[in-house]
Structures are given as C-alpha cells and as structure tokens.
Amino acid sequence: MGIVDELLANNATFAAAATSGHLDVRPSRQLAIVTCMDSRLDVFAALGLEGGEAHVLRNAGGVITDDVIRSLAVSQRRLGTRAVMLIHHTDCGMQSLTDDGFRAELQEATGVAPAFAIESVNVLEADVRQSLLRVRRSAFVPHRDDVRGFVYDVDSHRLREIHVDSND
Numbered sequence: 505m506g507i508v509d510e511l512l513a514n515n516a517t518f519a520a521a522a523t524s525g526h527l528d529v530r531p532s533r534q535l536a537i538v539t540c541m542d543s544r545l546d547v548f549a550a551l552g553l554e555g556g557e558a559h560v561l562r563n564a565g566g567v568i569t570d571d572v573i574r575s576l577a578v579s580q581r582r583l584g585t586r587a588v589m590l591i592h593h594t595d596c597g598m599q600s601l602t603d604d605g606f607r608a609e610l611q612e613a614t615g616v617a618p619a620f621a622i623e624s625v626n627v628l629e630a631d632v633r634q635s636l637l638r639v640r641r642s643a644f645v646p647h648r649d650d651v652r653g654f655v656y657d658v659d660s661h662r663l664r665e666i667h668v669d670s671n672d
Contacts, residue, residue: 527556530584535559536576538635539591540566544658547591559585565598566591567623568638577644586647590635591663593656598625628655632666
C-alpha cells in the first residue's frame with residue numbers, strides 16, 4: 505500500500521468518526537495566518553485553533569509573495585478576515601540554500617531559469633520584518649492595522665513576536 509492509499513484509509517476512518525456539520529466559509533476568528541510549509545508546524549494545535557476559525561496560507565519560508573497577497577486580498581475582501589499573523593520558524597529549510605545557488609541548481613537540472621523568486625531565509629528576524637512591511641504596504645490588503653509577525657521555535661514550540669521599527 506502506498507502512502508496516498510494509507511492516507512485515504514485514514515480519511516475514511518476520520519470521516520466516519522467526524523460529526524457532520526457545515527462550517528461557514530468565513531473564518532469565525534476573522535484571522536489569516538501566513539506560515540511555512542514545514543511539516544513540524546501544526547498551526548492549529550500550536551495556536552489552539554479549531555476548524556473554521558482561520559485561513560492558513562503556507563509556502564516555503566512563509567514568504568509574502570504576489571500569490572500570498574492575492575490570497576490575503578480574497579481572504580479580507582470576500583471572506584471577512586481582518587487580522588493577519590505571520591509565522592516564520594527556526595531551523596527552516598530555506599536557511600540551507602541561497603537564491604543564486606538554488607536558481608543555478610534548478611536551471612542546471614531543467615535547462616530553464618525559474619521565473620519565480622527563491623527568497624531564501626538569511627536572518628529570521630529581518631525576514632519577518634520584510635514580510636510585515638510587504639503586507640502592511642499592500643494596497644490590495646485593506647485591513648493592515650492588525651498585522652503581526654512571529655518566529656516559532658521548533659524545539660520549544662514557543663512564539664516570539666518581531667516588531668518593525670516605527671520609522672519603517
């Protein structure tokens with residue numbers, strides 16, 4: 505049995521035990537969370553959230569890309585979220601590569617230079633600040649007054665808030 509078949513069996517067990525009921529498409533806590541795709545981050549458990557309470561947007565490094573801004577715009581303008589929580593984390597796989605090095609690796613392997621930015625992580629705190637500024641400065645995201653950034657420690661499971669200087 506392959507991994508996908510195993511997961512399908514897990515889903516059948518889950519669905520049989522789950523209470524039926526429809527959750528509203530609009531997150532009840534009016535919250536969107538942007539974080540990394542890292543498998544060690546169980547966002548719902550770490551924050552004490554339940555299904556239907558928040559949107560969770562994930563990508564490599566939790567980077568604020570055009571696609572994340574697109575998703576935040578939909579989340580706020582159509583689905584009622586107002587607060588944004590950005591969560592980067594320690595021991596991120598994006599810290600193990602460089603933009604130029606990974607771009608060259610992809611080009612060598614495929615013969616094509618990627619059109620997307622790599623956005624490796626150099627200094628966690630600086631990357632969180634950059635992400636905060638990208639969201640706060642986006643005209644597409646209407647509710648920018650409650651945007652906060654954090655670093656999640658994958659060993660202690662604690663969040664540490666990162667602030668942007670008032671001059672930024």
